[in-house]
Amino acid sequence: MALLEIQGVTRRFGDFTAVDDVSLAIEAGEFFTLLGPSGCGKTTLLRMIAGFDLPDAGRILLNGEDLADKPPEARPVRTVFQSYALFPHMTVDGNIAFPLHMAKTPDAEIPGKVAAALEDVRLPGFGKRYPHELSGGQKQRVAIARALVTHPTVLLLDEPLAALDAKLREEMQLELIGMQKDAGITFVYVTHDQTEALALSHRIAVMNRGKVEQLDEPSKIYGFPRTRFVADFIGHCNLLSGPVRSAANRVVVVDVAGLGAVEVATPLADATRAGAGGTIALRPEKVRIEAASDAARGNHYRGTVSELLYMGDVTVYRVATAAGLRIEALLANSKAGRAQFFEVGDAVDVAWSADAGHFIAE
């Protein structure tokens, strides 16, 4: 049995269904992420787990026990808020001791536990400071220390890194992974940042319009998106849509306007019929870009470079085909002394093997 079970949970606000019949099972010790654009219902779901909001239908079970009748203060669940929500009139020590006082921890044990919690988030000696004397990253750590000091069963994190700058965010991501591993506590993490979700999570539930579109490991979410939405939302993706011309022998051929017949290898071939709609999701890093040549191969198209973005480690090329379709290709700048290979206006060929794309049936 999973530690935290969400069974058929629905939450409506007037005519708007924020969370629509969502079922999830989150295991003990898991780093679980709810990922989606704003308004997809991820924060509403988190608030229902914390107890700040109640489902209109469905149940939330923790260790097999229905949480419906428990107010937030009685749930063995802690939240790290996006705004940190540190108490401004208390020192760091006071903030971290707060849940211990609430849990009626004997006074003699409190200083030791507070010091240990500060040690865990690498802020020893900061106990006497007030929140306004801390940087954003330090506030974040104090908020985490405060939430973890009573060893909750589940820690909920609501976009905890959104307010930090890019460099600090990356550092905190690594630390969060370490903290989660050390504490052995189940993390339920809410974010709209797909790179963050891919980097941190054991499993990701991609949400859209109140529903879970795909629940999988990060590599599966990235490599094998189940829907067009997931393919588009996670990373960059060329989405080539059209009617299916033929499907046989684990290969589907899709008629893509502007390209013609495009082959894609997929285990779904047997279940796909000619004439049905389909999309090929093609990651830019799997598209080869090379100088135009006459060697004819499958999935091999002529075009001109219309735009390029030099990003330092890689260069992103947008290649326009004769019919006006744009294909994005990504080229690593790892070759010594050569920062970029093509200029805008160059005639190039883009090509990919049949197993580079991922077929999504519609």
Next chain:
Amino acid sequence: MASRADEQRAGKWWVSGPPLLYLLVFFAVPTLIMVLASFRTPGEFGGLAPLRDESGALDLNLESYQRFVAETVYAQVFVKSVGYALVTTLACLLLAYPLATLIARSPKKYRDLLLLLVILPFWSNFLIRIYAWMIILGPNAALARVVNGAFAWFGAGPVPLLFSSFAVLVCLVYVHLPFMVLPLYANLEKHEQALLDAAQDLGANAWQRFWRITFPLSLPGVYAGAALVFIPALGIFAIPDILGGPNDTLIGNLIKQQFLETRDWPFGSVLSIVLTVAALSLAAFAAWIGRGRAGAERPVRA
């Protein structure tokens, strides 16, 4: 040649000069006159005796101060006034806190209307509002009939509501309540819901959330409201004059008597000075406590 900095400095004086001058002429100078008057001798027919006596020597003395210390009845009135002001402040706080919370938590579009209702009484004359209480508390009014009817039920005799300490305190609270509500509202309205959510998430029940989060964070508002109520309540004379009984003479009434009836200006000045000093030191004391508690809200390194 005048530099830009000089010009800016001159500009500042143009802006802050007039109000400064106003305060100097109508506050600082009269205060100095009063301090001087407190050391002078009362005139034969009231007012002040000449500054120089017949021999031409300056006639300044401590007699009025000595009288204040010697005749303890004045100190007693003083203590009673502080007591009334404290009770008023506390009652206002207890009534205003829930009211300010209600306004701060009501939907934004109603807040201005509710605030307007709080300050609505200011639109009618202060004295008229006090006289209205004479009618409300009068012996033939519904309130007195109900109260005395209830007292009679338990076998107790009728009690007069008007011309009593009760009447004075009720009116003191009524008049000063808005001065407590407004600063409390201004403070409570800024509180972040996320802090209360966090406290609840960390295991605090409703009472603990109030006592450990909301109340400490509202202390600056509490202190501001307490000062706005306590200081005017300490010096008030109209309310005990109109609604009070013989035992409800407060320091404000004494001062008024000294200037208008007894015409002992030096002693009236002494009482005024003692009142001012007392109010200022209490305010300083409150600010000192406030700094210790609310220190967290101020940047220490600034």
